[in-house]
Amino acid sequence: MLELAILGFLADGPLHGYQLRRRIAHLSGHARPVSDGSLYPAITRLVNAGLLDRQTEPGASAAQRHTLTLTPAGRTELLRRLRDADGLDISDSTRYFTVLAFLSQLPHTADQHAVLRRRLEFLQQPASFFHEGECPLSAEETGDPYRRGMLTIARATSQAERSWLRGVLD
Numbered sequence: 001m002l003e004l005a006i007l008g009f010l011a012d013g014p015l016h017g018y019q020l021r022r023r024i025a026h027l028s029g030h031a032r033p034v035s036d037g038s039l040y041p042a043i044t045r046l047v048n049a050g051l052l053d054r055q056t057e058p059g060a061s062a063a064q065r066h067t068l069t070l071t072p073a074g075r076t077e078l079l080r081r082l083r084d085a086d087g088l089d090i091s092d093s094t095r096y097f098t099v100l101a102f103l104s105q106l107p108h109t110a111d112q113h114a115v116l117r118r119r120l121e122f123l124q125q126p127a128s129f130f131h132e133g134e135c136p137l138s139a140e141e142t143g144d145p146y147r148r149g150m151l152t153i154a155r156a157t158s159q160a161e162r163s164w165l166r167g168v169l170d
Helices: 002-010 017-028 036-048 072-083 093-105 109-123 145-169
Strands: 052-057 065-070
Touching: 002 036, 002 052, 002 065, 002 072, 002 093, 017 036, 017 065, 017 093, 017 145, 036 052, 036 072, 065 072, 072 093, 093 109, 109 145
Parallel strands: none
Antiparallel strands: 052 065
């Protein structure tokens, strides 16, 4: 998802590495902070693959700054990753929110809606964090107040998201 976030933010325009890092950190939040040790190798991979251009500029002090821009191949790859989002990109909330953050980059509403329909189908499947044997437990069936809280929050979040998705898709 880091590479998707890099491509997505650079689709909005050129950025310096530190600007990109801050935007990604704000998108992913405190739960999954991005480190320099993962960001800069990802940038290097994307540059080596021809998906990004890196221009060196003089910095305010002795350090040079690198401006990153998306190449045409990078835009094509961004659109492919968005259009083909499936599996964990749909079922994992953080990964899905990264897809959702850049979904408007897809030029065709039909492609956007196909991704949203995959998410809606996932959300309509019965799910629970806790099971008794093979049977999922509902909030009302668990005796633990904290597990009940988890299930209640998850149910409300899922209902709100399904409602939003149906509204967008109608």
